[in-house]
Amino acid sequence: MKSVFYTCVTGPDNGYVHDVSNLENHGFDFVAIHDSHHDEFPGWRSINIDEDYPYDKQQYGHKQRYAKTMPQKFLSAYEYSVFLDPKWEITEDFLKLCSQLIEEHPQWKVAAHPSRSSLYEEFLFPFSNGTLSYAECVRVIDVLIEEKVDFNSFFSSLCTWIVRRHDDTTQKIGERWFELIQKCYEGNVRDQILFPFAVSDPAIIDRTLTIEELYETGVRLNYPNQTRVKTANWRHDFYDLIAYLHGRTGLIPQQREQAESSQAQ
Numbered sequence: 001m002k003s004v005f006y007t008c009v010t011g012p013d014n015g016y017v018h019d020v021s022n023l024e025n026h027g028f029d030f031v032a033i034h035d036s037h038h039d040e041f042p043g044w045r046s047i048n049i050d051e052d053y054p055y056d057k058q059q060y061g062h063k064q065r066y067a068k069t070m071p072q073k074f075l076s077a078y079e080y081s082v083f084l085d086p087k088w089e090i091t092e093d094f095l096k097l098c099s100q101l102i103e104e105h106p107q108w109k110v111a112a113h114p115s116r117s118s119l120y121e122e123f124l125f126p127f128s129n130g131t132l133s134y135a136e137c138v139r140v141i142d143v144l145i146e147e148k149v150d151f152n153s154f155f156s157s158l159c160t161w162i163v164r165r166h167d168d169t170t171q172k173i174g175e176r177w178f179e180l181i182q183k184c185y186e187g188n189v190r191d192q193i194l195f196p197f198a199v200s201d202p203a204i205i206d207r208t209l210t211i212e213e214l215y216e217t218g219v220r221l222n223y224p225n226q227t228r229v230k231t232a233n234w235r236h237d238f239y240d241l242i243a244y245l246h247g248r249t250g251l252i253p254q255q256r257e258q259a260e261s262s263q264a265q
Contacts, residue, residue, distance in 0.1 A: 005081075008083075020044065035053075068162075083162040109162070110157050114212075124241065139186075
């Protein structure tokens with residue numbers, strides 16, 4: 001079984017990919033997909049996405065998600081891929097865990113989000129830290145309405161880490177996921193808001209991975225030269241966004257206690 005561990009980094013201000021040249025590969029090839037802002041990465045085979053990317057090359061967030069959502073376009077020779085967002089420091093224990101997960105022959109594994117369980121929370125987090133404006137959130141909601149998605153099909157996910165079999169089903173999910181990203185966003189992207197609406201059958205998605213598994217294997221975040229939280233004057237529109245989401249989707253905001261209680265049952 002041929003497997004690849006890959007990441008993708010785009011844009012002039014996002015340049016960290018961990019040096020894996022001294023790590024045991026545990027059966028993986030390492031591939032770094034990047035754009036023309038970046039040089040070679042130690043231990044990784046390099047693929048310049050700008051050589052084949054068919055859309056606006058200045059939309060760096062979209063370009064990164066092109067590789068994240070559709071690895072078969074670049075890595076068709078592999079039966080399995082493991083994606084990890086750049087900015088993580090990788091360990092041999094983590095690679096060994098990923099290799100063990102592939103031996104279970106999953107179709108698509110991703111972590112459930114540890115702290116956000118509803119579509120409201122998925123919108124309010126990037127809105128409150130300034131990643132998405134009120135107008136950008138409204139655009140996403142309106143596009144999803146036009147796409148006639150079932151808002152009740154939403155499930156939480158943490159798409160920083162994906163274990164995926166390369167087959168027709170997962171390829172179609174990835175293509176639909178990127179299609180929604182293209183339609184919903186012009187600037188910043190929050191891909192995990194859209195992921196559930198790209199999945200026709202949620203049973204395909206195994207969400208038993210946890211963020212704790214990354215940390216327990218020694219994996220750590222590394223953010224050199226990056227501003228992680230943007231400032232935003234969001235209080236004025238906070239309740240307007242809740243009202244708009246409710247009015248357009250019919251979803252009822254849940255108190256945290258109610259959500260946790262329903263998950264436990």
